[in-house]
Amino acid sequence: MVESGLLRSYTVDSKGKEHIYMFGPENWIVTDNCPPGSPCQLYIDAIEDAVLKVATKEELLKETPDINALLRRLNAMQTRIVMLMSANAKERYEHFIQTYPDIIQRVPQRMIASYLGITPEALSRVRKELSHRQQ
Amino acid sequence: MVESGLLRSYTVDSKGKEHIYMFGPENWIVTDNCPPGSPCQLYIDAIEDAVLKVATKEELLKETPDINALLRRLNAMQTRIVMLMSANAKERYEHFIQTYPDIIQRVPQRMIASYLGITPEALSRVRKELSHRQQ
DNA sequence: TTCATTTCTTGATGTACATCAATGCAGCCG
DNA sequence: CGGCTGCATTGATGTACATCAAGAAATGAA
Numbered sequence A, B: 001m002v003e004s005g006l007l008r009s010y011t012v013d014s015k016g017k018e019h020i021y022m023f024g025p026e027n028w029i030v031t032d033n034c035p036p037g038s039p040c041q042l043y044i045d046a047i048e049d050a051v052l053k054v055a056t057k058e059e060l061l062k063e064t065p066d067i068n069a070l071l072r073r074l075n076a077m078q079t080r081i082v083m084l085m086s087a088n089a090k091e092r093y094e095h096f097i098q099t100y101p102d103i104i105q106r107v108p109q110r111m112i113a114s115y116l117g118i119t120p121e122a123l124s125r126v127r128k129e130l131s132h133r134q135q
Numbered sequence C: 001t002t003c004a005t006t007t008c009t010t011g012a013t014g015t016a017c018a019t020c021a022a023t024g025c026a027g028c029c030g
Numbered sequence D: 001c002g003g004c005t006g007c008a009t010t011g012a013t014g015t016a017c018a019t020c021a022a023g024a025a026a027t028g029a030a
Helices: A057-063 A067-086 A089-099 A101-106 A109-116 A120-134 B057-063 B067-086 B089-099 B101-106 B109-116 B120-134
Strands: A002-012 A018-024 A043-052 B002-012 B018-024 B043-052
Touching: A002 B067, A018 A109, A018 B067, A067 A089, A067 B002, A067 B018, A067 B067, A089 A101, A089 A109, A089 A120, A109 A120, B018 B109, B067 B089, B089 B101, B089 B109, B089 B120, B109 B120
Parallel strands: none
Antiparallel strands: A002 A018, A002 A043, B002 B018, B002 B043
């Protein structure tokens, strides 16, 4: 649970490449929740200096069995999947800046590219095209 | 809630193409859970004749506030995102047949391709390559 | 300030997968 | 039986994005 600062969780694929799964700004819970018996998928580290509240799953569920928070999270994941399946690089970026305008300010572009599932070069070109189009 | 049969939920992108978000076999809950005020993303229909139990969100949460089911579902979504971001067509297919061997038998290949985020043609070629390799 | 380090951009080329089009191959119904 | 209809396969071609490599620009430390 992030009290201040900014975390990221990410996987590393078979070629050693990192893919950011989610950003964790203030008040987000960042966790892998690996099912018992199977290994975790995610690494977690801090992009900004952060203050965290660390808890086990049991403590967390006892404190705040907040079903609605879980449902919102499920919904965010659903939107992410839909985006990854049905939108191209430009559409994904546009959706991201609308949905998380604050995050954009705080992380380097290469991490946004990683979150979107594209390379930094591809993101750079998308941004160039968008900035031209505005004028 | 699926009592028998098989559902699919899917989106339709800006070009009219369908993308299967999830399959709903027996005992799965299939829903969009759209946040209030925003439109839904998913269509739902039946691949096999099905018997359903239909409930509102409130009824469902009152009956079975099953946090662990929600967590498992979150985990499945996480795995799906990780796959879409970090695995190629062949890896995604191999993961799918390991994770949902039963589903393979029950749906046409074009729907599996749609779930994997590739075209039926691409899936056909992946399968061809895998069957050659086995011999 | 200067140098070092990292990030961003730009261009040239490569590749995984999409698209398009044709063919094969069931199952089904007259 | 023949003809239809939808799915799977195969080949040829197209394209979005990746990769590689080189600068440019920002960041940060001494």
